[in-house]
Amino acid sequence: MNRATRDAYRDCLLPLLNQHPDLICLDTDTGLFGAQFAAAAGDQYLNLGIAEHNLMGIAAGLAAGGRMPFVNTMASFAACRALEAIKIDIAYNQLPVRIMATHGGLAAGHLGPTHQALEDLAVLRVLPGMTVVVPVDAAATVAFVKQSLGLAGPLYVRLGRKPSPPLPVLPAPVIGQAQTLRQGAEVLLACCGPFAVLGCLTAAGALAEQGIEATVLNVHTLRPLDTATLVAAAQPATLVVTVEEHWRAGGLGGAVAEALAEAEPRKVLRLGMPDHFVDAVGSQEYLVTHYDLTAERVVRTVSTALDSAARSGTINRKDPTT
Amino acid sequence: MTGVQVPVRDTLESLAARIRSHVVNMCAGPEGGHLGGALSCIEVLTALYFSVLKVDPQRSDDPARDRFLLSKGHAAIALYATLAERGFLPVEELAGYGRPGSRLMGHPVRAVPGVELPTGSLGHGLALACGLALAARYAGRDSRSFVLLGDGELQEGSVWEAAIAAASLRLDRLVAVVDRNGLQLTGPTERIAPMEPMAERWRAFGWAVRDVDGHDLPQLADHLAAAPWEPGRPSVLIARTVKGHGLPFLAGRAANHYVTLSPRNHARAIDALHSTDAVR
Structure with a gap:
């Protein structure tokens, strides 16, 4: 069944928030998380408003204080607008922030170049200690999100927007193993x-x-x-x-x-x-x-x-x- | 762990004088340093580290400690000198500032004991401090997070993103201090990108605001110790300071932003510090 990787991520995150009180979901009013999600996540979900540098900075502070933030924005805004905060506040300190970047590649479609991200992988993969993954489908997304709980440093996950087809069933992919x-x-x-x-x-x-x-x-x-x-x-x-x-x-x-x-x-x-x-x-x-x-x-x-x-x-x- | 650690023989004034002389000495090293903006914030740092912050050099990773970030990271030499006097690192280590083999870089790095997070690119510290304050709230601790901003730094838009978030999140354990020395690298802030009315701007963003003589140690200590001043609001103390404070031949001039003191000017600076003895 075709499924959007961003939806698969959101749906697997909620039970993880409930199981792991140290996880925090930080939003920039992306619209990915509805009222039901926010209610179920309680104080583990915060909508910080449309401010991506601030998102990365607050996430870094939270991570330095012992939390594991999942931060949410679009790939283009993460990789370009908020890049300096990712570089200095997150990567330099090797903090366990999970950057969940939707609208990766051409996924923004008709929304155009302001919302497409055709540079994010180049930009993120030069940062020392950054893990950069592109899940191929919903199942891979869920696998990576779960594996990320055991990852010490920062992680960038390039997600899509609309439903995309699944790969034939395979063993779940493992971060770092082609x-x-x-x-x-x-x-x-x-x-x-x-x-x-x-x-x-x-x-x-x-x-x-x-x-x-x-x-x-x-x-x-x-x-x-x-x-x-x-x-x-x-x-x-x-x-x-x-x-x-x-x-x-x-x-x-x-x-x-x-x-x-x-x-x-x-x-x-x-x-x-x-x-x-x-x-x-x-x-x-x-x-x-x-x-x-x-x-x-x-x-x-x-x-x-x-x-x-x-x-x-x-x-x-x-x-x-x- | 207590906030007040001033040994009997020292006063806040004598500590500030020693920290000021360390800063002057570091600027006589091969690399020089951000002298003016370091000298303007020495009383703020002294009040924080010797009267307000609950930190312990012996337990610098205590999760219950207060946090301090130097968002105006170019004043690193002032922070290093303060941390040294507070016992986080040997005072003798300050002589290595900027030299090969030293861990004292031109902007604060985590390798230096007592430095919480690296800073230097302006506009980062307030969001980081928001995150630290939030983490303390999640952990159910009543520790406070302090952050020192430059006045020129307020020209960075990210400061105001974080100012909105701090008020919206009702982070009343967060305390910002603005080192309002009125000068940035090439001239007065009011000529380059006006920042006044500064207190009204912060107030409009939902912060509790106080304005104080930034070289008045007892006042600084009292205000900082008393925060939060209004329940549910983050606090910002606008510290009115003089860039290059303590060195009459440099004070109040934009040219003191980055200085490598020649032997002659180094001697002149030391004389000035001695003659004013603790400046005030």
Whole structure:
């Protein structure tokens, strides 16, 4: 069943608040938490008003005083407007604040570039000690929220807005461990977020029909990056393609390219949003298609790259017909 | 754990004089320091640490302690000198300020005993102090959270985000002090971005406000000890101060914001401190 990751988060948070009196839910009037939630959470829910720097500062003070705050805003406001408070007040002090950032990537859809977040992963993952995760679906969101209770430092969780499709049932993902969704030696498809991951799974199926076997790695944790799994998956591959709802600079593609450049150099092609602000109007799904972050694009990219490499003799492709 | 720890032989005035001379000495080091804004808040810090705050250098992690944040983190040298006199770190350590191998950075860092949270980028301390006050309330403690802001710092919008939140949350165990020395880096606050009527601004935001001579130790101590002044409201004490207080050749001039004292001016400053003996 399609489900919004932000709704899955909210619904799993309430019982956790009841079980753990040290948890506090701090809101900036996002509208995610209704009157019923507020009543059930009692004094563990505070709506601080529309002030994101203040949100991060108060959360840091609360965490320094022994509480574990879940702070709520949109990804764009967390990563840009409140960044300095995240950097200095939260990350520098390694405080256990959980930054729950909705409207990640293109999830803001028609609301436009003021509300879209195509830079958040790049910005957050450079901060020392910050854990950065992108749950692929509702189940992964619930798993990460529960695991976060055992995490000592700060955490950034990129959430969506509208319902998105679930992955086929798998063991619950673990923060810090990239998830191998499909195995194949020739190409590594590294991805994060609902549309990118599902697109890569579809693409891997289509590539297999052309005789090209691909691994699909759901790199849901950008920091700390699971370099061991990434390198192991890249070793047999001749080509690595990254796919994400993010500008091409600095996000998952940047993280993968950095890690492989040092440990296992491969050609890395980064698929992401073109280097300009979104100028099209539509839903997240529409924009994903409009900007061609699709399975077809992944297939095209892989085929073209492998053909050109074969022609230039840099790789020796097996002929699938023999 | 008690608030008043002044040894018999010391008065608040003599402590402030010693702290002031440490600050002057630190500004004669290789890096210099934020001299003017450090000298303007020495009486505030002295009153807090020797008459008001329930803190104990032997138990600096006691969860029941009062909290203090120096939101105007550039006055770090004043805080370090005060913490040293209060017993949080050896007084001799102050000589290492800004030098390789020292833990005394130009803005407060948690590596220094007694520093609760790092500050320095302006506009952070009030929200942090709100969080600390909230945490104390959740824990059912009656400890208080104090925060010292610069007057130029009030130009940061985040201060007012936190001012709204503190009033809305009715954080009456939160006490802010504004070091109202009237000068920022390049000139008077009233010329650059007027801050008056300051008391009315805070009052309009829902705070209890008092205005005081920021170099009058007994008054500072009395007002700070008495907070909260109005039930359900956070308190802000506007401390009217002089930037560079204690050094007549620098006091009241914006140029004293950041100073590296030459040997000649260092000697001059020490003479000035001795001749006015504790300034007042």
